[in-house]
Amino acid sequence: MKNLAEPTEEKLDAIIEAAQKRFGIYGAEKTSMREIANDLHLSKASLYYYFPDKENLYKAVIEKEQAEFLGTLQNDIDSMNDPAICLKRYAINRLSYFRKLVNLGRISPGSYADLKPLILETFLQFRSRELKMVTGIIEKGRKSGVFTAKDSSEAAVLFLDILRGLRSIALSDRKLMGISDKEFEELAGHISSAAEIFIKGLMYRKQNK
Amino acid sequence: MKNLAEPTEEKLDAIIEAAQKRFGIYGAEKTSMREIANDLHLSKASLYYYFPDKENLYKAVIEKEQAEFLGTLQNDIDSMNDPAICLKRYAINRLSYFRKLVNLGRISPGSYADLKPLILETFLQFRSRELKMVTGIIEKGRKSGVFTAKDSSEAAVLFLDILRGLRSIALSDRKLMGISDKEFEELAGHISSAAEIFIKGLMYRKQNK
Numbered sequence: 001m002k003n004l005a006e007p008t009e010e011k012l013d014a015i016i017e018a019a020q021k022r023f024g025i026y027g028a029e030k031t032s033m034r035e036i037a038n039d040l041h042l043s044k045a046s047l048y049y050y051f052p053d054k055e056n057l058y059k060a061v062i063e064k065e066q067a068e069f070l071g072t073l074q075n076d077i078d079s080m081n082d083p084a085i086c087l088k089r090y091a092i093n094r095l096s097y098f099r100k101l102v103n104l105g106r107i108s109p110g111s112y113a114d115l116k117p118l119i120l121e122t123f124l125q126f127r128s129r130e131l132k133m134v135t136g137i138i139e140k141g142r143k144s145g146v147f148t149a150k151d152s153s154e155a156a157v158l159f160l161d162i163l164r165g166l167r168s169i170a171l172s173d174r175k176l177m178g179i180s181d182k183e184f185e186e187l188a189g190h191i192s193s194a195a196e197i198f199i200k201g202l203m204y205r206k207q208n209k
Numbered sequence: 210m211k212n213l214a215e216p217t218e219e220k221l222d223a224i225i226e227a228a229q230k231r232f233g234i235y236g237a238e239k240t241s242m243r244e245i246a247n248d249l250h251l252s253k254a255s256l257y258y259y260f261p262d263k264e265n266l267y268k269a270v271i272e273k274e275q276a277e278f279l280g281t282l283q284n285d286i287d288s289m290n291d292p293a294i295c296l297k298r299y300a301i302n303r304l305s306y307f308r309k310l311v312n313l314g315r316i317s318p319g320s321y322a323d324l325k326p327l328i329l330e331t332f333l334q335f336r337s338r339e340l341k342m343v344t345g346i347i348e349k350g351r352k353s354g355v356f357t358a359k360d361s362s363e364a365a366v367l368f369l370d371i372l373r374g375l376r377s378i379a380l381s382d383r384k385l386m387g388i389s390d391k392e393f394e395e396l397a398g399h400i401s402s403a404a405e406i407f408i409k410g411l412m413y414r415k416q417n418k
Contacts, residue, residue, distance in 0.1 A: 158403045165374020172377065194367045194407075201410030 007049060014040060015050055020061045027105045028058050059118050062106065066126045069097045073133060083141030084199050090134060091163055091195035095188055098167050099179045107171070131156055138202070147202040159198060166191050216258060223249060224259055229270045236314045237267050268327050271315065275335045278306045282342060292350030293408050299343060300372055300404035304397055307376050308388045316380075340365055347411070356411040368407060375400050 018039045022031040033054055037047040051057040073093055080086045101107045115123065134156040141147035149155040170187050179187070227248045231240040242263055246256040260266040282302055289295045310316045324332065343365040350356035358364040379396050388396070 154402070155406070158399070158406065161375055161378060161399070162371050162403060165376075165378050166370055167374075168377045168381065169370060169374050190367070190370070193363070194371060197364070197367065197407055197410035198403075199410070200413035201406035201408070204409035204413050 012050055015042075015047065015057070016060050016064055019057050020064065023058065023061055024104050028054065033057070055116060055118055059122055062119065062122050065101075065106075066122065066129075070126075070129055070133070073130075077133065077137060083137050083144070083146055084203065086137050087134070087141075087159065087199050088192065088195050090137065091191050092188055094130075094163055095167065095184075095191055099184055102171065103178050127160070131160060134160055141202070148205060149202050155202060159195075162194060162198060163191060166194060221259055224251075224256065224266070225269050225273055228266050229273065232267065232270055233313050237263065242266070264325060264327055268331055271328065271331050274310075274315075275331065275338075279335075279338055279342070282339075286342065286346060292346050292353070292355055293412065295346050296343070296350075296368065296408050297401065297404050299346065300400050301397055303339075303372055304376065304393075304400055308393055311380065312387050336369070340369060343369055350411070357414060358411050364411060368404075371403060371407060372400060375403060 015036065019031070019036050022036055022039065031054070033047055033051075034044055036057070037044045040047075051060065073090065076089060076093060077086055080089070098107070131153070135153045138147055138149055138155050138159075139152040142149055142152050147155070167187075170183075170190075224245065228240070228245050231245055231248065240263070242256055242260075243253055245266070246253045249256075260269065282299065285298060285302060286295055289298070307316070340362070344362045347356055347358055347364050347368075348361040351358055351361050356364070376396075379392075379399075
């Protein structure tokens, strides 16, 4: 019981990191709580003190990855002035993140409705955060007169759904999981072109005809 | 054996139509070849003379529906001069067709990779036909100076993939099959807006800034 005596933030982080490694190599299904405890020289009881089950630990890993990705995106956005370039970079960064998640086995083709509620929740939370981020980019472009969108949030929803849709069909057309370099390049080209046309659409002015 | 004596085009059409009705009401899985034969007062042997199995009959039904839909689209395209309006109408017509297929149980969420090869073949054939159609619309707009796309076929692939992606995620977010009027209206609004921005993107000219 001595492990329980000292619950710390550091231990929490260490557990999440160890789980992230195991999940990354073997997948969440083939990883047991005992293995993660062993990796850290923790008792199983100690591990369960932090996380009641593997699902909650899995959720914590996903949330950590999401926070890291959103942080990277925010830095990228903050370092850039042109909202059109910013949106285009968002499309490609988002695809890189998707690729990482697919290759780690975090995402598989099939219905969102199949996800466990706890995991679905983190995905929905992530989506609302990225929506806020992209709305911010479009709003900035609208205020500076680059974009003509009446409703920045609506345009952001469309932009994100278009990207998500293109990723979704790329995944559904394939039998095997994992995205190779070649496939990634192809998909990135496709998504870049779509994003580019969409961004031009946001910049379109009628008098220009 | 007398039924086999007179294989005709009319009988073929009657079989496809009877199967279409049964598949529409009960779904392909819950329909037997015997039921279709009974509907037409045909012997089972007679029916098998025309179609070796249910899958081939199912394929014929899908191909009939596809041909009808493509015919309707072509008429719509031919009756219209403005390629921008034409593309936008395509997006909505395509969604109506999708709704019909979903409500008939012809499409379910999940991987294309799960489809039987025979059925996948008809979907791919359909896709290459609609690509040809949409390429034609964009090429017309390009020649008349409305669209700025360098490659009409590439732009058509993007346009169709965006529509398909938006349909795909709309389906994957839901547990139940079938699309209600309300859901259709929402999705149609969403797809219209996306198509509109994309079309403006095709019309965008740099000097307009």
